Amino acid sequence: MTEAALATAPAMAARPRPRIGFLGTGWIGRHRMEALCGSGLVDAVACADSSHECLAEAQRLAPGAAAATSLDELLGLDLDGVVIATPSALHAEQAIRVLEHGLAVFCQKPLGRNGAETQKVIAAARAADRLLGVDLCYRHTEAMRQIRNLLSTGALGRVHALDLVFHNAYGPDKPWFYDPRLSGGGCVMDLGIHLVDLALWALDFPEIVQVSSALYAGGEPLANRTAMVEDYAVATLHLGNGAVVRLACSWRLHAGCDAVISASFFGTDGGATLRNVNGSFYDFVAEHHQGTSNLTLASPPDEWGGRAAIAWAQQLTVSPRYRREADRLTDVARALDLIYAACPSAG
Structure with a gap:
């Protein structure tokens, strides 16, 4: 191990697991939630969905997670990041709100319905200096x-x-x-x-x-x-x-x-x-x-299926800061x- 790695190892070992909220708990949202919970990398703090049935299924996967009905409720909690699995029309606006709140984002594809929406999210992530990932699995x-x-x-x-x-x-x-x-x-x-x-x-x-x-x-x-x-x-x-x-x-x-x-x-x-x-x-x-x-x-x-989310969580455990690889989302x-x-x- 290098001197730099040795110097940072104690701090990394002491870092608490990121606290994550899950917005949208339909099939794909629950699948990513299950993968992240099973990885042991994060703590599932809360999940939000307008469907009581979806919330109930999500809480079976993460019994300790609080139930919420909106993004506003999630943003009122002590979180490090939010996983977004809602309909496509909501992705850009919701991701920007989360980023502007100072939290990392992992979002289902597409991040935006077009290049302009996608660029706005990336700009928000850069401005907030927060990690941004998309489920290009x-x-x-x-x-x-x-x-x-x-x-x-x-x-x-x-x-x-x-x-x-x-x-x-x-x-x-x-x-x-x-x-x-x-x-x-x-x-x-x-x-x-x-x-x-x-x-x-x-x-x-x-x-x-x-x-x-x-x-x-x-x-x-x-x-x-x-x-x-x-x-x-x-x-x-x-x-x-x-x-x-x-x-x-x-x-x-x-x-x-x-x-x-x-x-x-x-x-x-x-x-x-x-x-x-x-x-x-x-x-x-x-x-x-x-x-x-x-x-x-x-x-x-x-x-x-859950590896993209797990890769994002691994990055988040090291640092919540923006990574330039997200710039490439505009190319797609x-x-x-x-x-x-x-x-x-x-x-």
């Missing part, structure tokens, strides 16, 4: 970790082509997903955000120089984004490093299984693919391709803006 699968390692070590050579797909044969079950004012968009905002994030993050966020896209609703070209959301989308992103990214995502596509999820990276010396197994939303393999041969790098089981949001703007029929 597919980065944390073991399959994607293995592929990222291949890319970072140059094992694939110069990467020039990426193909990424996310088809959900069901689609969301909450009405607000289908209201563009509340959701900010359809399957691109819901699923495409993960594909864009994986592509940009894996390549260390190169510049996007050109985008083309096509958006559909009910099998017809999307005519008006203010009236409806897309349920099928394809997009091509040309990057400043010379690579081209092809994306496709959908809700309720007749895919023959629950989900089709994949992310392939092709370079001059090899390729690599993350793909789901047997239509699962949770089970993934990673393969390293060379010519016609494949080497399996990762396979199920892999409990990855801007890419989604470009995909929507590039569709000539969407208006």
Whole structure:
């Protein structure tokens, strides 16, 4: 251990566990709450939701957590951070309020419904000097970790082509997903955000120089984004490093299984693919391709769902201060803006 590490070790050991409030305790909120409570890194102090049923379920996971009905109640408590898992239209405003109160934030995606909202949250986090994280969870699968390692070590050579797909044969079950004012968009905002994030993050966020896209609703070209959301989308992103990214995502596509999820990276010396197994939303393999041969790098089981939240909690235990990696959230949001703007029929 270095002298600097030795000097800080006693202080770090003495630091109390961060006190966390949970805003929104539906399925995804409870899942992240369970992961954080199970990690032993934080104390679940309170949870807030307008649904008494959701609150009751949350308190079964964290019996010591107080029940609240609003963000105002949470902000009146002695907290170090808030985990936000509410509908998308509320994310930016709620995150900014939490940050301005001097607390760290971990938010479900999207952080904002567009680039402008996202930038406002990041500006608030910088001004408050508080940690900001977003649940871009597919980065944390073991399959994607293995592929990222291949890319970072140059094992694939110069990467020039990426193909990424996310088809959900069901689609969301909450009405607000289908209201563009509340959701900010359809399957691109819901699923495409993960594909864009994986592509940009894996390549260390190169510049996007050109985008083309096509958006559909009910099998017809999307005519008006203010009236409806897309349920099928394809997009091509040309990057400043010379690579081209092809994306496709959908809700309720007749895919023959629950989900089709994949992310392939092709370079001059090899390729690599993350793909789901047997239509699962949770089970993934990673393969390293060379010519016609494949080497399996990762396979199920892999409990990855809460790792993004746990990574945020680990950072928070070290320091609540802003980390510049959050600046990159604007790159992902801007890419989604470009995909929507590039569709000539969407208006």
